[in-house]
């Protein structure tokens with residue numbers, strides 16, 4: 229049983245949550261920034277930084 233990563237099979241996939249920086253961009257570039265913020269919530273591998 230490895231990690232859930234389809235690329236390296238070592239790391240595990242974690243859903244990257246909205247960061248402070250993301251919120252800042254959302255405010256500065258409203259309403260486009262808000263869309264970017266939603267798009268930024270991607271799944272990322274903890275080992276190889278693979279994004280889903």
Ligand SMILES: [Zn+2]
Nearest residue numbers: 233236273276
């Ligand atoms: Zn990986």
